[in-house]
Amino acid sequence: MGPREDRSGAASNGARLAxxxxxxxxxxxxxxxxxxxxxxxxxxxSRSDGSGLPQNENTVATGASPQAASQAAAGDLRQVSGAGxxxxxxxxxxxxxxxxxxxxxxxICIDPGHAATADAxxxxxxxxxxxxxxxxxxxxxxxxxxVREPVVTLAVSLYLREILESRGATVxxxxxxxxxxxxxRERAQVANDAGADLLVRIHADGSADPSxxxxxxxxxxxxxxxxxxxxxxxxxxxxxxxxxMVSGLGxxxxxxxxxxxITGFNWADVPAILVEVGFMSNAEEDxxxxxxxxxxxxxxxxxxxxxxxxx
Numbered sequence: 001m002g003p004r005e006d007r008s009g010a011a012s013n014g015a016r017l018a019x020x021x022x023x024x025x026x027x028x029x030x031x032x033x034x035x036x037x038x039x040x041x042x043x044x045x046s047r048s049d050g051s052g053l054p055q056n057e058n059t060v061a062t063g064a065s066p067q068a069a070s071q072a073a074a075g076d077l078r079q080v081s082g083a084g085x086x087x088x089x090x091x092x093x094x095x096x097x098x099x100x101x102x103x104x105x106x107x108i109c110i111d112p113g114h115a116a117t118a119d120a121x122x123x124x125x126x127x128x129x130x131x132x133x134x135x136x137x138x139x140x141x142x143x144x145x146x147v148r149e150p151v152v153t154l155a156v157s158l159y160l161r162e163i164l165e166s167r168g169a170t171v172x173x174x175x176x177x178x179x180x181x182x183x184x185r186e187r188a189q190v191a192n193d194a195g196a197d198l199l200v201r202i203h204a205d206g207s208a209d210p211s212x213x214x215x216x217x218x219x220x221x222x223x224x225x226x227x228x229x230x231x232x233x234x235x236x237x238x239x240x241x242x243x244x245m246v247s248g249l250g251x252x253x254x255x256x257x258x259x260x261x262i263t264g265f266n267w268a269d270v271p272a273i274l275v276e277v278g279f280m281s282n283a284e285e286d287x288x289x290x291x292x293x294x295x296x297x298x299x300x301x302x303x304x305x306x307x308x309x310x311x
Contacts, residue, residue, distance in 0.1 A: 104168030106310050109191035111264070112157040113203035113274075114139035114150040116178035123183040126226045126266030133263050135183030140206030142286035149280060150178065152289050153202045156277060159299035160202070167307065172196060184264035192269045197310055198237055199272040200302065201264055204289060206281045213282045214252025217242040218274040220265035221258045233271040241275060241305030248301030251278070251285075275302065 118138030125131045139149030154175070161171045172194040174180065174187045191199035205216070219238035220227040227234070238256040246253040254276075259265065265272050277298050278285040288294045 100166065101168040103164060103307060103310060106169045107172065107194055107196045108164055108169050108306060109172045109174065109194055109196040109199045109270070110157045110160055110164075111174040111187050111191070111199060111201040112150065112153040113201060114148075114153065115175060115180035116148075116150055119183065121183065123185050123263060125261065125263050126223070129266075133184075133261075136180070140204060140280050142280045142290060143210065144283045144286045145290045147280075147286075147290045149204045149206075152204050152277075152280070152295070154178065155292070155295045156298050156302075157202050159296050160200075160302050163299055163303040164306070167303070184262075185267045188264045188267035188269075188272070191272070192267075196270045198306060199264075199268055199270055200241075200306065201272065201274040202302075203274055203276050205276040205279045207279055208281075210281055210283065213279050213285050214254040215242070215245045215249065215278060216254035216257055216276045217245070218257045218259050218262065218265075218276070220262065220268070220272060221260035223260060223266065226266045227268070230268060230271050234265075234273055237271050237306075237309040238273045240309040241273060241302060244305030244308060245275065245277070245298075245301045248304060249297065 114136055119134070119136040121135045122132040123135055125133050139153075141148045142152075154177075157173065158176070161173060164171050172190060174190045180187075187201075188199065205212075217238040219234040220231055222228055222231040235256070235258075242253070242256050245251070259274075262274065264274070278289050280286045280289060289298075
């Protein structure tokens with residue numbers, strides 16, 4: 001809204017000659033209009049942030065974390081590009097708030113993908129297999145923000161843990177800090193030892209095509225002796241979570257994907273899925289994934305899908 005009209009001197013000569021009572025009436029009317037205009041302006045400003053999301057209240061000061069610094073950089077980018085102060089989202093249904101305690105008695109294992117330090121060691125792709133895979137290649141990084149995948153996946157995972165615990169679930173984390181010692185076999189074993197109802201692995205995607213965007217959910221292929229006992233439930237979990245992610249984020253639906261080469265699936269004895277929450281090789285999704293408000297929205301969508309599966 002532009003500056004309010006200057007009303008000084010707006011009274012006519014006839015008004016200046018009016019009787020005192022009429023002058024007081026005119027003055028009160030002018031003051032009333034000014035007050036009403038100020039109220040409307042204040043309401044409009046309080047309702048408009050241009051993002052459709054809560055404002056990020058994090059501030060960056062000397063010694064701030066790399067994630068906070070990347071969020072500030074992302075904010076600068078959005079202002080320069082004209083995308084507004086928050087991430088631009090497609091139209092998406094606002095998820096209903098889950099009932100408190102509806103996941104009581106459930107155990108969910110959250111695995112934030114990768115770790116701060118890559119691990120070039122190898123491990124068997126499945127029990128008794130001679131085929132070996134690298135334990136942790138390190139993940140991808142944001143094409144704009146430079147934020148690494150392990151930072152994003154941990155942030156989303158911590159938000160998800162908070163939401164699930166508020167719903168009464170017991171949450172087990174494979175890592176709750178930047179570092180992790182062990183490979184994907186050990187991550188799966190954490191879920192096995194906990195007797196988890198579901199292992200949720202959270203990753204972000206990368207592609208040589210910078211226009212590629214959207215979410216997908218991976219689940220284990222049916223491999224006798226490895227995943228035949230978890231295949232059906234894992235597929236059902238993938239369907240529920242993928243539907244909730246697409247609905248909650250309004251992003252491109254890349255579907256559910258069956259995989260036989262995922263070490264963390266082949267060693268799992270509990271239903272397991274891996275959610276690719278967006279492409280860090282896509283400039284827009286990279287900025288969004290580094291924004292705390294969007295990370296919380298991703299976590300809420302994941303929670304909706306997990307709840308749908310477990311119900």
